[in-house]
Amino acid sequence: MTEDADRRRDLVLPAPCTPDTPAPRGLTLGVDMEELYFDVGEAFNRLMRALDRTWTRDADDPKVARVRAALWTLPNASELVQRLDDILNRSRWEDVGLERDFDRLMDDLRQALSDDDCPWYEVGVFLARFFLCVEIVDRPPTRLPADYAGLYRRELARVVPSLRFLLTMLPSLPTWSEASLGLRGRISSLDRHLDEWDGGSPAWCHTARERAGAVFTAIGMTYGQNLLTVLDEALAAPAAPAPARPDHGNAADAILSRLDELTATMQAGDPLSAEAGIRELLVMTRRTTGPRHRLVHMIQMRLCVALLNLGAATLATALAYDTADETRLHLGPQHPITVMAEVNVHFFLLVTGNEAEAAKIRSTRLAWLLSADPEKLSPELKKPRESLSRILEEYEEQRS
Incomplete structure (x- = not known):
């Protein structure tokens, strides 16, 4: 019951005819x-x-x-x-x-x-x-x-x-x-x-x-x-030798653990090694979970930070924007991963001196978060709200 010759299925005749009007x-x-x-x-x-x-x-x-x-x-x-x-x-x-x-x-x-x-x-x-x-x-x-x-x-x-x-x-x-x-x-x-x-x-x-x-x-x-x-x-069919099966139950934990290790490497003063490792982890995770899994978005956000530490602020901001747009499209505008991605965009815009664009992000994408009662937010949304508030406080302190 598929429209195309899906490689996973053996199609049987008859071949489809062209309907004279679109199907409901x-x-x-x-x-x-x-x-x-x-x-x-x-x-x-x-x-x-x-x-x-x-x-x-x-x-x-x-x-x-x-x-x-x-x-x-x-x-x-x-x-x-x-x-x-x-x-x-x-x-x-x-x-x-x-x-x-x-x-x-x-x-x-x-x-x-x-x-x-x-x-x-x-x-x-x-x-x-x-x-x-x-x-x-x-x-x-x-x-x-x-x-x-x-x-x-x-x-x-x-x-x-x-x-x-x-x-x-x-x-x-x-x-x-x-x-x-x-x-x-x-x-x-x-x-x-x-x-x-x-x-x-x-x-x-x-x-x-x-x-x-x-x-x-x-x-x-x-x-x-x-x-x-x-x-x-x-x-x-005769059974071929089975390859070693990955432990999918622990794969997410292993990915997050590796991401933490690379973050520690970056914080220890070696952003070059961290950036290379995060890129490798991103490729592996996409192959393991698919390109739209939340782990992929999380790794992309960490890659933005690594790029910023390497002085590639413009590239970091562009990747942050891409990640925010992807999560907004596939997860929705108020998903915790989306919100964190947009807080990241706001941060990179301020760091690179794009204050007007940062203000636009706050008013169009994050105003609801700033005006929300923290006690009524889910635990997953409280963290990006706290991050956004801290970024704004530090930015105001630097300006004064």
């Missing part, structure tokens, strides 16, 4: 969100780790890019995008709260959609879930340590009534007539098959898989083997 936005968004939910939820990543295999969606994955683009059009966009990126970053680590947090994100996304988009979104979610179930029952994994056919047949008993209700409701929507004729016809065909539900026999699931796949084809999306099936087939 809510429908494709629902499909994508449910697939991402399966990828990070249902203990899937823990299963992968147990089998000495790793998999995560990259930030530039076409599916992730489509979802992020859709989220940016909604109310509270920065918060929704921040939460999505945070979940995808955390999926690289052992995190038992991912499924719960993704559930909440999907609920809040549903609330943010328009009245026209929301019903189609619900159909997309249940359609993707339905396809996953019938595919696993139709072609169950045989090498994985669980009865997945039985598990997803039971899940079908929950999904089928909900999907049937949603498909029956669609023709009453004002937007139904705006959908392509091909899409409407294939939805109706699937709806008729749901009327013949027999409890999830392999034959029924085989036909259901074909008709659900035809719906995806009608909206210009191809569909592929789910990742359980891909993993099952991979296990059939």
